[in-house]
Amino acid sequence: MTFTIPIDNGDSVKNAEADSQRTLYPYVTGTSIVAIKYKDGVLMASDMGGSYGSTLRYKNIERMKAIGKHSLLGASGEISDFQEILRYLDELVLNDNMWDDGNSLGPKEVHNYLTRVMYNRRNKFNPLWNTLVLGGVKKGESYLGMVSMIGVSFEDNHVATGFGNHLARPILRDEWHADLSFEEGVKLLEKCMRVLLYRDRSAINKLQIAKITEEGVTVSQPYSLKTFWEFQAFHNPTAGAQGSW
Amino acid sequence: MDLNLDAPHSMGTTIIGVTYNGGVVLGADSRTSTGMYVANRASDKITQLTDNAADSQVVSDYVRYFLHQHTIQLGQPATVKVSANLIRMLAYNNKNMLQTGLIVGGWDKYEGGKIYGIPLGGTVVEQPFAIGGSGSSYLYGFFDQAWKENMTKEEAEQLVVKAVSLAIARDGASGGVVRTVIINSEGVTRNFYPGDKLQLWHEELEPQNSLLDILNAAGPEPMAI
Numbered sequence: 249m250t251f252t253i254p255i256d257n258g259d260s261v262k263n264a265e266a267d268s269q270r271t272l273y274p275y276v277t278g279t280s281i282v283a284i285k286y287k288d289g290v291l292m293a294s295d296m297g298g299s300y301g302s303t304l305r306y307k308n309i310e311r312m313k314a315i316g317k318h319s320l321l322g323a324s325g326e327i328s329d330f331q332e333i334l335r336y337l338d339e340l341v342l343n344d345n346m347w348d349d350g351n352s353l354g355p356k357e358v359h360n361y362l363t364r365v366m367y368n369r370r371n372k373f374n375p376l377w378n379t380l381v382l383g384g385v386k387k388g389e390s391y392l393g394m395v396s397m398i399g400v401s402f403e404d405n406h407v408a409t410g411f412g413n414h415l416a417r418p419i420l421r422d423e424w425h426a427d428l429s430f431e432e433g434v435k436l437l438e439k440c441m442r443v444l445l446y447r448d449r450s451a452i453n454k455l456q457i458a459k460i461t462e463e464g465v466t467v468s469q470p471y472s473l474k475t476f477w478e479f480q481a482f483h484n485p486t487a488g489a490q491g492s493w
Numbered sequence: 494m495d496l497n498l499d500a501p502h503s504m505g506t507t508i509i510g511v512t513y514n515g516g517v518v519l520g521a522d523s524r525t526s527t528g529m530y531v532a533n534r535a536s537d538k539i540t541q542l543t544d545n546a547a548d549s550q551v552v553s554d555y556v557r558y559f560l561h562q563h564t565i566q567l568g569q570p571a572t573v574k575v576s577a578n579l580i581r582m583l584a585y586n587n588k589n590m591l592q593t594g595l596i597v598g599g600w601d602k603y604e605g606g607k608i609y610g611i612p613l614g615g616t617v618v619e620q621p622f623a624i625g626g627s628g629s630s631y632l633y634g635f636f637d638q639a640w641k642e643n644m645t646k647e648e649a650e651q652l653v654v655k656a657v658s659l660a661i662a663r664d665g666a667s668g669g670v671v672r673t674v675i676i677n678s679e680g681v682t683r684n685f686y687p688g689d690k691l692q693l694w695h696e697e698l699e700p701q702n703s704l705l706d707i708l709n710a711a712g713p714e715p716m717a718i
Contacts, residue, residue, distance in 0.1 A: 272589065275614035298616070303633070306610075306618055328585050328616040 274326035274377040276300055278311045279450040280412030281322035281381045282440045284424055285390045285405045286433035289461035290383030292322050293437040295444075296470055297452035304452055312458045314465035316341045318386045319355040320458055321362075324409040325378035325397065333376060336365065355384025355391040359401070367399025379409040385462050408440070411448040416440035430459070442473050505666030506538060507628025507657050510596040511640075512621050513649035516606040516677025517598040520653035522628065522661050523669030534669045541674075541681070542576055542599075552583050552593060573599035577609035577617055585615025594625045600676045628660030628667035635659060650675060650684070658691040 276298045283292035298306030311330070312322040315337050323330040340361060344353045359382040369375050375397045383392045393403040406420040419440050428436065434457060444451045453475070458467040486492050509520040521538040524531055540553040542560055556579045560571050563579075577597045584591055597609040610623035622640055624632050635656060644652065650673055657671045671686040689700055701707060 275588075276612050276616045298618070300612060303630075305612070306620075308620070309618065326614060326616075327618075328581075328588070328614040331581075331616060332585065 274329075276306065276327045277377075277450070278309060278324045278327055278330070279448055280408060280410040280416065280444055281311065281324050281379075282408045282412045282416045282420075282437055282444075283322065283381050283383050283392055283406065284420065284428070284433055284436065285383075285392050285426075286428040286430065288430065289385040289390050289459065290320065290392050291430075291433045291437055292320055292381060292383055292458045292460075293441050293455060294322055294324075294458075295441070295452050295455045297450065297454070298327050299450045302449070304450070307452055307454060308470075310456070310467070312456065312467060314460075314467075315358055315382075315384075316344070316353045317464065318352065318460075319358045319382060319384035320460040320465050321358070322381040322383075322409075322458070323378045326376075329376040329378050333362070333365070333378065333380070337361075354386035355382055355393070356386075358382055358384070359391070359393040359395070359403075363395050363399060363401040366395045366397060366401075370397065370399045381407055381409060384460055388462060411444055411451075412440065415443050415447055419443065438473060442475065445473060445475060506626035507632070507660035507664060507667040508538060508596050508625045509629075509632070509653050509656055510598040510608040510610075510620075510623045511644075511649050511653055512598075512606045512608050513644045513646055515646060516600050516675060517608055518646070518649045518653050518673055518675050519596065519598045520650075520657050520671060520673045521626075522657055522667040523672060524661075524667055526666055531668070536669075537672060539672055539674045539683075552580055552591065552595065555583055556580050570601065572601040572603060573597065573607045573609065574604070577607075577611065577619075580611055581615055581617045584611050588613070588615050596623045596625055598674075598676060600678060602678075606677065624656070626660075626667065628657070628664035631660050631663045632656050646675060646677070654686055655692070658686075659694065661688075661691075662694045662697065 278298060279295060281292060281294045283290060292312055294311040296307060296309055297304055298309040309327060311324065312320060313334060315321050323333070337358070341353060362380055362382060366376060377397050379397060380395045385391070391403065392405065392407060393401065394407045394409070395401045406424050408416040408420070423436055437457060441455055445453055453472045454470050455473065456468050456470055458465065505524065505526050507522045511518050519539050523535045523538065525533040525536045542553055542557050556576065559579050560576060563575065564571050576599060580595060580597055584593070584595070594613055595611045597611065598607070600606050608620055608623050610618045610620050610625065612625070621642065622636060624636060639652060653673055654671050661667045670688055671691065673684045675682040693699065
């Protein structure tokens with residue numbers, strides 16, 4: 249697969265019909281999002297980091313945002329593309345409100361819209377470099393789905409992006425069950441986030457948990473988790489074999 | 494563009510923007526290098542966009558053009574957020590061609606002093622302070638320790654000068670003089686701190702005119718008291 253260098257038709261300032269350029273790699277990225285369905289709706293967790301390569305450059309980025317009345321969007325990957333997606337969704341919600349027909353976009357519709365956007369960009373070799381998690385509740389029905397940067401889209405009872413795929417999913421498969429209470433749900437998410445903190449280099453210890461129910465969206469204040477380092481084995485790990493680690 | 498996917502590019506420079514109680518202070522070094530040669534040792538990397546906002550790279554000409562039109566239509570000075578968003582638009586839509594990380598700082602009557610960081614890719618992040626350029630690598634730890642909320646104008650400027658000076662000490666791509674721009678409700682003030690007026694850091698020596706001065710000062714004159 250070759251990426252051709254675009255002809256200079258890409259400057260959308262000087263040329264109204266500029267073609268899309270090809271995004272080759274991300275710059276400022278967010279790490280995992282973990283989300284689960286629970287008794288009253290959906291809970292979603294993310295940290296507030298924006299990494300710039302290996303530097304933990306930004307530590308106050310909100311990667312979860314409310315969309316309309318019924319949905320919550322979490323994003324990992326390139327933050328500028330997430331900001332652009334929020335602009336698209338702003339327009340979508342605005343147009344929906346302008347109908348003034350008493351109806352409002354539910355999570356299924358938003359998820360479908362995002363799937364179309366992501367897949368079409370992928371077909372043009374110009375992806376939005378994100379993995380998105382869309383959760384929501386409408387008319388008592390909880391919904392949780394995910395779309396990747398290549399347009400792979402599905403729903404499930406629990407989802408995770410990035411490192412969360414490898415570290416959080418096994419925990420969720422084991423311990424998730426239907427009708428979790430809010431407290432159980434938060435504890436489960438925190439368990440996943442703590443493991444990510446230990447094992448994901450791009451994770452930072454400043455996270456938010458967002459909740460969406462029939463009533464609406466609440467995003468918690470930022471907070472930090474305690475971590476445990478007092479295993480005996482950690483104190484003198486190379487005692488038995490000098491030179492090892 | 495080279496394909497080193499892990500290390501983002503960083504421009505040969507140090508740029509800083511800091512908010513304080515009443516406005517913002519922007520600072521930068523003055524070195525422009527082409528490869529290993531210093532093409533300009535006294536460049537001015539802080540460019541004014543309007544009467545009340547400033548930034549530090551090439552994109553500013555387009556933005557100034559848009560902002561002037563916007564100001565005419567609006568009938569009053571543009572806000573800092575508008576400047577930041579215009580730059581974001583250019584940075585994001587041309588992300589494959591632009592290699593600039595910018596800091597936008599200014600003052601408007603609605604929000605007071607604000608700093609927006611716009612790194613590669615076109616993300617916009619409002620921050621109490623922002624650092625950028627290759628020299629900024631050496632300043633993350635420094636700011637983590639030295640930054641405080643609600644500084645005075647003098648404290649903020651001193652912090653910026655100290656920081657750029659520290660970056661210059663360690664970053665080969667940064668050097669020359671430290672330029673600062675202070676923006677608040679009263680307007681825009683530009684200051685200039687030449688290299689030899691800055692504090693000395695580790696393993697740096699007091700500059701002399703010549704070795705001869707040192708040798709002559711070393712021993713007392715034969716008949717001196």
